[in-house]
Amino acid sequence: xxxxxxxxxxxxxxxxxxxxxxxxxxxxxxxxxxxxxxxxxxxxxxxxxxxxxxxxxxxxxxxxxxxxxxxxxxxxxxxxxxxxxxxxxxxxxxxxxxxxxxxxxxxxxxxxxxxxxxxxxxxxxxxxxxxxxxxxxxxxxxxxxxxxxxxxxxxxxxxxxxxxxxxxxxxxxxxxxxxxxxxxxxxxxxxxxxxxxxxxxxxxxxxxxxxxxxxxxxxxxxxxxxxxxxxxxxxxxxxxxxxxxxxxxxxxxxxxxxxxxxxxxxxxxxxxxxx
Amino acid sequence: xxxxxxxxxxxxxxxxxxxxxxxxxxxxxxxxxxxxxxxxxxxxxxxxxxxxxxxxxxxxxxxxxxxxxxxxxxxxxxxxxxxxxxxxxxxxxxxxxxxxxxxxxxxxxxxxxxxxxxxxxxxxxxxxxxxxxxxxxxxxxxxxxxxxxxxxxxxxxxxxxxxxxxxxxxxxxxxxxxxxxxxxxxxxxxxxxxxxxxxxxxxxxxxxxxxxxxxxxxxxxxxxxxxxxxxxxxxxxxxxxxxxxxxxx
Numbered sequence: 001x002x003x004x005x006x007x008x009x010x011x012x013x014x015x016x017x018x019x020x021x022x023x024x025x026x027x028x029x030x031x032x033x034x035x036x037x038x039x040x041x042x043x044x045x046x047x048x049x050x051x052x053x054x055x056x057x058x059x060x061x062x063x064x065x066x067x068x069x070x071x072x073x074x075x076x077x078x079x080x081x082x083x084x085x086x087x088x089x090x091x092x093x094x095x096x097x098x099x100x101x102x103x104x105x106x107x108x109x110x111x112x113x114x115x116x117x118x119x120x121x122x123x124x125x126x127x128x129x130x131x132x133x134x135x136x137x138x139x140x141x142x143x144x145x146x147x148x149x150x151x152x153x154x155x156x157x158x159x160x161x162x163x164x165x166x167x168x169x170x171x172x173x174x175x176x177x178x179x180x181x182x183x184x185x186x187x188x189x190x191x192x193x194x195x196x197x198x199x200x201x202x203x204x205x206x207x208x209x210x211x212x213x214x215x216x217x218x219x220x221x222x223x224x225x226x227x228x229x230x231x232x233x234x235x236x237x238x239x240x241x242x243x244x245x246x247x248x249x250x251x252x253x254x255x256x257x258x259x260x261x262x263x264x265x266x267x268x269x270x271x272x273x274x275x
Numbered sequence: 276x277x278x279x280x281x282x283x284x285x286x287x288x289x290x291x292x293x294x295x296x297x298x299x300x301x302x303x304x305x306x307x308x309x310x311x312x313x314x315x316x317x318x319x320x321x322x323x324x325x326x327x328x329x330x331x332x333x334x335x336x337x338x339x340x341x342x343x344x345x346x347x348x349x350x351x352x353x354x355x356x357x358x359x360x361x362x363x364x365x366x367x368x369x370x371x372x373x374x375x376x377x378x379x380x381x382x383x384x385x386x387x388x389x390x391x392x393x394x395x396x397x398x399x400x401x402x403x404x405x406x407x408x409x410x411x412x413x414x415x416x417x418x419x420x421x422x423x424x425x426x427x428x429x430x431x432x433x434x435x436x437x438x439x440x441x442x443x444x445x446x447x448x449x450x451x452x453x454x455x456x457x458x459x460x461x462x463x464x465x466x467x468x469x470x471x472x473x474x475x476x477x478x479x480x481x482x483x484x485x486x487x488x489x490x491x492x493x494x495x496x497x498x499x500x501x502x503x504x505x506x507x508x509x510x511x512x513x514x515x516x517x518x519x520x521x522x523x524x
Contacts, residue, residue, distance in 0.1 A: 035356050041396030043462035063355045069279035076355045101282040103353045106289055107360075108314050110282075118278050145307030146300065148281065182307070212306040 004239035005267045007260050008058070009253075010246065011051060018253045019051050026257060027055065029090055031243055034061040037087075038079040048087065058091040058201065058241065059083065060170075063105070066125045066139065067098030067112045077132040084133055090241070091201055093138035093170045096122070096158065109142045114150035114157040119164075126165040138200055140170040143178040143207075143216035153185070155193030162198045169194065171237070172203035173229045174222065178214045187229055196236040204230065204263060205245040219248035221259055231266050242267060289315045290351050319347045319360060326361040326389055329437045330368075330382045342371050342378075358393070361386055377428040377446045384434055387422050387457040388464040394420035397520040399461075408522055411487030415480045416521040417513070421458040423474060431455055431468045460517035467516070472496075473509055486510070486522075 006028035011019060019025055030051060037048050037059075051057065061080065064072060084092060097109035112118050130137055139161070141154065152160070158169060171194065180187040206220030222244065234240075242263050244256055276284070276299070288296045289312060297308055323343045324331060331339040346367040352360045365382040372378045397418045429447050436443035454474035457466045469477065476489050486506070494502030513519050 038356065039358075039393040042393045042459060044393060045396075046462065065355075067278075069277075069282050073355060098282060100355070101279070101286050103351075104286045104290070105352045105355060106286065106315055107318055107352055107357050108289075108311060110285060110311065113276075113278065113281060115278070121278055145310040146304045147307075148276075148300075210310060213310050215310060 005234075006056075006239075006241040007264055007267075008055075008241060008243040009256055009260060010060075010243065011057075012246065012250055014250050015253045015256075016047050016051075019054070020047065024054060025253065027260070029056040029058055029241055029243070031058040031060050031245075034059040034080060034083060034092070034094075035063050038076075038083050052087055056090040057087050058093065058243075059087060059089040060140075061092070061094040062109065063099055063107070064094040064129060065097075065099040065105075066094055066129065067096065067110075067118065067122055068100050068125065069098075069121055070101060072125045072129055073100070074132070077129055081133050084135070091138050091170070092133060092135060093140055093201065095140045095142050096154075096161075097142045111142065111144040111146050111148070113148035114152050114154055116151055119152075119157060119160060122161060123164045126161070126167050130165065130167065136166060136168055138168045138170040140172050140203065141175050141179070141194075143172075143175040143182075143214075145182055145213045145215075147183050153190075153193065154179070155190050159193070159195045162195050167198075169199045170201040170203060171199045171233060171240075172205070173233055174203065174205040174207055174226050175216060177223070177226050177229055178207050178216050181214045188232065191229065191233050191236060197238065199233075199237040199240055201241045201243070202230070202233065202237070203243060203245055217248060218245050221255075222262070227262065227266060230263065231269065234267055285311075286351075288312070316347055318357070319352065320344075322357050322360050323347075323364060326358075327364065327382055327385050329434055330378065330385055332437050333381050333433060333443070334378055338372075338378075342368055345371060358389070361389070377430050377433070380426045380428055380430045381434060383424060384426075384430060384455065384457065384466060387424065388466060391420040391422065391457050391459040391464040392462075394459055399517060400514065400519045400521060402514060404522070409524060410490070411485065412524050413486040413522050414483065414524065415486055415510075415513070415519060416523065417477070417481060417518050418458050418460075418520045420464075421456060421477075421481075421518060423469070423477065424455050424457070425452045426455055426468075427452050431466065434466070456518070458516075458518055465516065472505070473512075476506070476509055 008027045008029035008031060011030040011032045037044055066072060095109045098112060099106050099108060099110060176187050176190050204222045205218045206222055208215050208217040244259055246256060284296050284299055287293060288308060292312060297305060300308060320343050346364055350363055365379045365386060368382050369379040427449055433443040454469045455466055456469050479489050490503055490506040493506050497505060
């Protein structure tokens with residue numbers, strides 16, 4: 001299955017010119033932050049239209065707030081629907097987290113308690129989002145720095161969420177590593193526990209050591225233990241779209257493409273073993 | 276703790292840093308709560324710095340960062356898009372620096388330029404169609420991003436100088452408030468000060484008056500020779516500045 005994997009990068013402003021140059025960039029897809037393009041017009045949408053002519057595009061959101069106890073925003077969903085209609089994305093994803101409650105929007109991916117009540121809320125919100133968008137969404141496991149008393153593990157929560165809503169998963173391997181370190185669980189148990197057949201996309205990114213926690217900073221190359229986890233994850237999942245996110249201290253595109261080659265090498269290894 | 280209560284408490288923690296609220300999450304949560312608080316504040320500060328670079332350069336880092344901290348404390352974000360967070364920042368500057376209207380006006384210019392940058396697209400008027408127009412009855416439709424605002428200081432030349440990395444002039448109060456037009460031409464946001472007469476003409480056209488009516492008003496004020504010439508000069512400038520989307524009857 002590994003030869004069916006696709007490899008991509010997050011499309012960020014410093015690389016717009018590279019992606020619009022005559023020479024094609026060696027990626028199978030790009031991913032953009034949905035909210036940056038949920039706008040009326042102007043250059044960003046023009047860039048996205050032109051990139052879309054060359055590459056499949058995945059839409060990755062940060063503001064759906066699917067864990068909000070008071071529901072998801074219709075206005076947000078209708079704007080996202082318009083973007084989906086324009087882009088015809090390969091995936092539409094967001095996070096297993098919440099950002100907004102009432103009129104307050106934190107613009108951060110805040111943690112959820114893994115309780116039956118939260119599961120009911122999220123499943124209802126996912127159903128509404130998928131109905132409005134007319135498509136299946138992917139949800140990403142977050143990095144988290146606080147855990148609450150719960151009734152199940154994060155991977156059990158994800159499994160039930162997928163079973164109840166039909167949604168799929170964006171497995172962020174770096175987030176597994178960061179959260180495992182911060183909360184003291186076994187990342188291998190996490191990878192063994194998620195519904196692997198629901199994973200459609202994989203994120204890779206760098207992290208930093210904070211005072212007491214690992215922080216998901218996206219400002220460094222992917223760390224060695226995360227590459228090891230990727231190798232493990234790829235032995236469980238089917239064909240997936242694998243990509244690297246870099247949001248700060250963004251290097252020249254060539255450096256990210258070289259990093260993506262590491263992902264290609266790792267993805268090729270199980271296939272070689274299988275052969 | 277119910278989910279709704281947990282989320283309200285978490286939001287209150289981020290906006291107030293209340294030790295009492297933090298205690299509800301337990302002692303073991305403290306290091307993680309500090310991470311979220313830092314993420315929240317640094318993201319909003321980054322948003323304001325990115326949205327108002329010229330204002331920051333004009334005010335100086337110390338004054339700008341103090342104002343940003345006050346804004347973050349007083350104005351929690353409410354929109355789904357972080358881009359909207361700076362919308363009320365000029366009002367924070369007005370409250371903090373009532374003696375420095377240039378700060379408020381500069382920030383309002385930057386906000387409007389930013390909003391024009393991602394505003395609605397429109398067709399560009401084709402000058403080849405000028406010959407077919409019945410000018411007496413013509414309605415001029417400006418691009419949808421066009422916005423007029425009023426300034427009391429010389430922030431337009433200050434903004435232009437800072438944007439061009441040149442030494443800006445000293446701030447002065449204008450003898451009369453001045454109208455500034457902000458719009459997007461192709462993909463670039465633009466701004467320019469309008470004379471009072473041009474601003475009136477733009478306002479009248481946006482209210483639905485015909486070009487003929489605007490021309491007649493100018494004839495009344497300036498006579499048969501000057502009036503049409505002034506109207507023609509306005510129109511020529513609007514077309515060359517790409518402020519016009521469509522001219523129709």
